[in-house]
Amino acid sequence: MNKNDDILVSVEHLKKYFPVKGMKGPGVQAVEDISVFIRRGETLGLVGESGCGKTTLGRTILQLHQPTSGKIVYDGEVIYEGEDPWKPGANGVMQDVKVPKPRQANMLPYRRKMQIIFQDPSASLDPRMTVGEIIGEALDIHKLFESKTDRMDRIKELLSTVGLNTEHANRYPHEFSGGQQQRVGIARALAVNPEFIVCDEPISALDVSIQSQVVNMLEDMQKELGLTYLFIAHDLSVVRHISNRIGVMYLGTMVELAESYELNRNPMHPYTQTLLSAVPVPDPQLSRSRQRIILEGDIPSPMNPPTGCRFHTRCPHATEKCRGEVPEFKEYAPDHWAACHNL
């Protein structure tokens, strides 16, 4: 097999709906029919506005959310497969149908291989546990170390990997700055020697001067430990920097997926073009001369998404076809995928 095709994680037709109380139908359609794969050792970036489902996708892959339907494959093994319980009825309204129980693997062994780094470090660390306990808990759950000294050595080793002092193990999270807390969160994720890490906006809560430190550290670790990342962020310039490929999401669907600099040079989907032009560039002359595409209106509600292409309500090139038909997610150039009728 070609090294390029060494796929670690793949999802097929993944859907995640959140039921809404007092509402008939599927509720919030946070992730709608997404198929994507991640190669071993690469970084796949995910960008999109808030509410587009990028975090939900990351968490559903890890099964921190129970998927509604679809298929998740990790390293050749199917860890989830379920049929879609929502089918359009005769009148076009989504109907709940009975489907067989989804096939689901025992997740505990996979939790060792798949980890997550959260956005807000102060909210994701238990304030009543010391940093040593937080990192050690992961080691205990998977029973990785028999002797106490080995366990302590590993905790110290992890702390120094992320650039903290070994005596910090006895401190509590509130004694650290935001950047340091995020390092603790990274050390916790690394504790069990994972292969795949979902980085859910790991730097957006940090100060500008600290962001680049953490980005560099994540890159170094990937090289050293051979990690695979799913990097979720809304800051396009950082995502472009760290990712090999970028997926652009809009309202629960993947609208474009391409190699990161290719996406920058040659964005195909009108939404990607808008997103790229909306990112403020730290260069005054360039930003004066640049032509921006400014979208009208706000992102529609995922509870009641537009028919057809979900972007058609804000798209400057929308046609009748876009309103009625869901565009297919196709490969238009080698490794450059998009979902748009006008391509």
Added chain:
Amino acid sequence: MEQERKTEKLLEVKDLQVSFFTPAGEVKAVNGISYDLNYNEVMGIVGESGSGKSVEAYSIIGLLQSPGKVVGGSITLEGEDVLAKTASEMVNFRGSQVAMIFQNPMTCLNPVYTIGNQLTEALRAHNKEISKEEAAKRAMEMLEQVGINNVEKRMGQYPHELSGGMRQRVMIAMGLICHPKLLIADEPTTALDVTIQAQILELMKELQKKNHMGIVFITHNLGVVAEICDKVSVMYAGKMVEQGSVDDIFYNPGHPYTKGLLRSMPRVDAESYERLIPIEGTPVDMLNPPEGCPFAPRCEHTMKVCLQKMPPYVNMGREHRAACWLRIQEEMKNRQEESETEGSENE
């Protein structure tokens, strides 16, 4: 007339010092900041969290909360001393002369009153003679100006019924409804998505042109600064380390901190991968700031003098100055060379 107003000075901040008296000791949150702002100008204030950029803005509008106190310096708006105003004078001053918009519109809009109610209240608080109908009419005009459609319906809605971008627009409308001369924007787009951020920045530029106001724009996003600002002040640990026009700051930065900030961001025009160059270390502990230059512990060019004395400002061009010993060293070298060449000519 328009042309005249353009060059007139609107706001002058001189050697402003603000301290917080906490149980753990005095925190000098703002330590000697000076700048001028003219009509029609946007001044960007850049810095990390804790650098004192918001505290500085709060003292202009008199919203500094205990234990914070202005301990020195002056703030002058159109020749009037802002710090000398009494509490009741400040109430009138806020809103009519200076308005402020905040990062999170939800904390600034009252959740139990309708949009219309809050907008007309702002108007009628400053002008008792205005009738309810007249106020409602002006409020609707203002909402239209900030790009909200269906204004009659919006007037009766509550803040939670609006999206984030729309709430930010309402807050801008509320700030501008009494036609202030100065608008202070404290990270107005940080909580918004990029596409909505682009809309709001465009709107602010447009409104500024129309009303000829001055804007103090606080942000940590250098991209936004490049987009909207005319002048920039870079703050670090309560001190202004560099000040100049946007072009000066972006193309000819004089302070290592400014250079570091620019270098640590991924380049927009990068065609291939380049490793980021971060600023090492952590921000200053404001309770025990280092002696001398606050940036010295993180600076790659630290010299002995940096650890002992705060450097004075060096003029690097018209309106461009930086506080760094490196620049002083350069200046002295230049002068020496000049005098040497002069000396040799005399011989």
